[in-house]
Amino acid sequence: MRYWLMKSEPADCSIDDLAARPDQSVPWYGVRNYQARNFMRDTMRPGDLAFFYHSSCAHPGIAGIARIASLAYPDATQFDPASPYHDPKSTPESPRWFNVDVRFERKLSLIPLARLKSVPELSGMRVLQPGNRLSITPVTPEEWAFITGRLAGQ
């Protein structure tokens, strides 16, 4: 089993939005970066755990935990001309973009980005590296254990 960190803009889908959804799950559509796509398509497996991270907002940080709930399958929004994620170069015969389903696991009291950055044990964390923009990044078992065990307040 692997661990991940997945960014979501809470204005689009917050941890509370995820918890309130039918089945408490959501297709993680809209990823249009090849590296993040490859993580979903090639490495993620159902049962993997992910930090649910709030980005591009007033209080960026880890807001909860989610579980990968499906293998990757073609992202429907790429074929929808009305979607902002429409990709005219993609075809159903040869889809370019994929998504997994993500299910709510539990909420955490927010672990702010500044807190994560202040911890020496997490200095190597992928998402904290300067210039990182990937919306999906791997988390090591050590990082996962440290954050859930030492930084998560509940």
Add this chain to the structure above:
DNA sequence: GCCAACGTTGGC
């Protein structure tokens, strides 16, 4: 709103 960092595009 600013801006640094990064990925993608497209001309050559």
Add this chain to the structure above:
DNA sequence: GCCAACGTTGGC
């Protein structure tokens, strides 16, 4: 294949 231009990300 190079690389400049452009668009996006995301913290501040």
